[in-house]
Amino acid sequence: MPIRRLFVANRGEIALRVVRAAQSLNIxxxxxxxxxxxxxxxxETADRVVVLGPAPAGKSxxxxxxxxxxxxxxxxxxxxPGYGFLSERAEFAKLCEDEGLIFVGPRPETIDQVGDKLRARELAQRNGVPLVPGSPLLTDANDAADAAxxxxxxxxxxxxxGGGGKGMFVARSRDEIAASFERASNEAQAAFGDGSLYxxxxxxxxxxxxxQILGDGEGGVWHFGERDCSVQRRYQKVVEEAPCAAMPEDVRTKLHAAAxxxxxxxxxxNAGTVEFLYDVDRQDFHFIEVNARIQVEHPVTEMATGRDLVACQLRLAGGEDLGLSQDDIRIDGHAIEVRINAEDPNHDFRPSPGRITAWRPPTDEHVRLDSHCTASSLIPPFYDSMIGKLIxxxxxxxxxxxxxxxALNDFEIEGIATNLPLQRFIAAHPDFAANRIDTRWLEQTGLLAFAQDKDS
Structure with a gap:
């Protein structure tokens, strides 16, 4: 039965994005x-608003x-549920369904199955998807050191x-394992309520x-191509592209089939992503994880395919047949997305809450901006610092x-510090222009060059 009235359980740009997609479907x-x-x-945009509680997310x-x-x-x-917050909580999805509400996302049991990364690795292995060599669940630092x-x-x-870089640490020796195991476990416990590591x-x-995939829940799955999310800081994505321009077509075909x-x-x-590490030199890929939700970076795929993924989510959740075949989904050209955050890259990315006093985004026809901000928006200190996505x-x-x-040069924001200067620097860097990047490029090269440029 089609959805008649939708509760949007999120905030910021993704809440506004979902509201607008629903309204386009007369929901x-x-x-x-x-x-x-x-x-x-x-x-202001939703048909009705309910105040859930005070500012702290735990109480709202x-x-x-x-x-x-x-x-x-x-x-x-x-x-x-959007992304973040309750979007990958199986207990929330089950509670919705127990109370007669349609959960716009995967089934609770699927969230459980793919949300635990060790179980997801087992699933990938059963389906013949290449894996990065790894360990089973670890019991303590000594167990971790032996596995390493x-x-x-x-x-x-x-x-x-969990995901999003929480609880992730690289160790290059047995001593580093001992030093970071407890910290990683504590961070994971605080973020996800589970300190288990592997x-x-x-x-x-x-x-x-x-x-990017969409599934009909009956075994039918469409893919909408891939995204390259290699420009990262502390395992957090900073720039995303579609498609991955460094990948030859034969590898791309195998990647899509594996997902x-x-x-x-x-x-x-419903919607999700299957994520991989791609070794460019060996032209080989390895499974990392499944994200059982709509992703922050879904607009870059929408720009490349011309498909409204959130509207597809809502139509699928309402039991509608999308009437799509895989051949109907085509990649047109190239799209790039950058995240605009209220943070100061000149001072260790310190958050910058406050009142925006000027908001002058680019208006070119080839540019899209997903944001909940205006020239008078107040950015609160309680949540993630992202205030928009420029695509x-x-x-x-x-x-x-x-x-x-x-587009970045044309974008003007005043009243708060943002990462626009860093995004402009990345976009203008010769390595980025030549596509000579990997997951370590920003931290090893880009940020160092940015700091030197700032000081010169």
Missing amino acids: ETVLGVSAADRDGLGA YLDTRLVVHAAKATGCDAVH DELGYPVVMKASA LERYIETARHVEV VDLAAGVHYR VHGADRGQAVERLQQ
């Missing part, structure tokens, strides 16, 4: 906000029962239950490539890079 929208977001653009956006109660009390028949000795250094410690061999020179096979194997429902499209990567440079 009524109710936005749940904290007290800090009650006057934001999302609240992360309170599962409060969110479900608000959705039911406002007569909603579906909940869209067997795998060979360097290794990377990872949180079994190890993978650390691939020194690689690209982070992810395949589709894995998702089909669990009868994946450009070109006939090829070279043209897209040129348009990105122009």
